[in-house]
Amino acid sequence: MNIGDAARASDVSAKMIRHYERIGLIRTSSRTQAGYRQYHERDVHLLRFIRRARDLGFSLDQIGQLLSLWDDPGRASADVKRLAEAHIADLDTRIAALSEMRTTLTTLAQACHGDHRPDCPILQGIADAT
Amino acid sequence: MNIGDAARASDVSAKMIRHYERIGLIRTSSRTQAGYRQYHERDVHLLRFIRRARDLGFSLDQIGQLLSLWDDPGRASADVKRLAEAHIADLDTRIAALSEMRTTLTTLAQACHGDHRPDCPILQGIADAT
DNA sequence: ACTTGACTCTCCCATGATGGTAAGGTTTAT
DNA sequence: ATAAACCTTACCATCATGGGAGAGTCAAGT
Incomplete structure (x- = not known):
């Protein structure tokens, strides 16, 4: 199987396969x-694993690190779980950061009448934020 | 005021000021x-604006684009609001993407007993995801 | 006046994950 | 034989930011 076939089969671009x-x-x-x-086939399987982990x-x-554990028959599931939970915490x-941005910005946008007039609490709010 | 003072006053690094x-x-x-x-002072004010917009x-x-509007006394607040709302949609x-990852990963992690045994639904789940 | 330390300057490199393009070689099908 | 579709490497770009090198500048203390 050439790289293009592997790419199509795994949904990982040829570019990325070479990069990996x-x-x-x-x-x-x-x-x-x-x-x-x-x-x-086993390479495609691996690439699909990578692709899905990226999607997560x-x-x-x-x-x-996940791949080392995947390859290691003697791994402890606790090690995998630790990685996953660290990643959940990161997510x-x-x-939370994005939600806070969203909240602040929504508040500002709601206060803006959004018409032809120039005065705008959004710009004011950004300029004067505490 | 030298760049270092402006950086401290605006909370934008000197590196970034030069970059901007x-x-x-x-x-x-x-x-x-x-x-x-x-x-x-007015430069610091501007830099603070930038910093806060970045924070959002x-x-x-x-x-x-925000700065052009900020500078334009004849702007329509609708233009600002449009920018803000586009950004809210982006946020x-x-x-949503991160939340979906979180949900999937949490489900997988909950199914993992997380002990010394090697079998782990997390790796299985990543490998076999639909 | 001279040294020292804190500042500043420009220039180049790195990140992380991915894409683009260019210039060239290969394989396959017509 | 030729064209299409593929492959190769190498370099550049993104986005926002930081790090460091090497050299110049400034102010304060001796």
């Missing part, structure tokens, strides 16, 4: 004589 | 004979 290889997230694949990377917001660094932090 | 100047977000400041940038999650590009999208 270069940063050491995945092993270097075998090559044809012409230098084409060759992939197999894990960083490539965290995914690296919570980010959600 | 270079990308055209703020005007080039006057310089001393030695080439030191000189700032005044506006991109520098959006901030550029909503991002919050």
Whole structure:
């Protein structure tokens, strides 16, 4: 399987597959004589894992750790759970930050009449925020 | 006022002030004979505006638009409101994406006993996600 | 006057994840 | 044989920010 097929099958772009290889997230694949990377079902499986972990917001660094655990038959599920919970906490932090922005901005926007007149509590609010 | 003072007063790093100047977000400041940038109260005011808009999650590009409106005495508040509401919609999208990740991951983590045993629904769930 | 420390200047590099493009080689199908 | 579709590497861009090097400047204390 060439990289394009692996990309289509895993929903990871060829560009990213090469990138993951270069940063050491995945092993270097075998090559044809012409230098084409060759992939197999298990590689696609791995790439799909990566893709889904990305969809869950894990960083490539965290995914690296997940992959070591995935590969390790003697892993403790507690280790995986710890990673996941740390990531949930991180998501919570980010959600809270965005929500706070949203709240503040919504309050400002509600106070703005939004017509042709120039006076606008949004700009005032940004300028004068405590 | 030198850049360091302006940075402290506005809570925008000197590094960023130079950057904002270079990308055209703020005007080039006057310089001393030695080439030191000189700032005044109104510059600090502007930088604080930028800082707060950043805190609300506006991109520098959006901030550029906000600044034009800020500077324009004949602006229509509707234009500002439109920008703000577009940004709120963007925040909503991002919050929803993160929340969905959080939900999925929490479900997986709850199913993981998190002990010394290797079997772990989190890794399974990532690998087998629909 | 001279040193010292704190400041400033520009320039280059790095982040994280991804995409684009260019210039060239390969494979496959017509 | 030729064209289409693919692959390769290498470089550049994004976005906002920080780090560091190497050199110049300024103010305060000796």
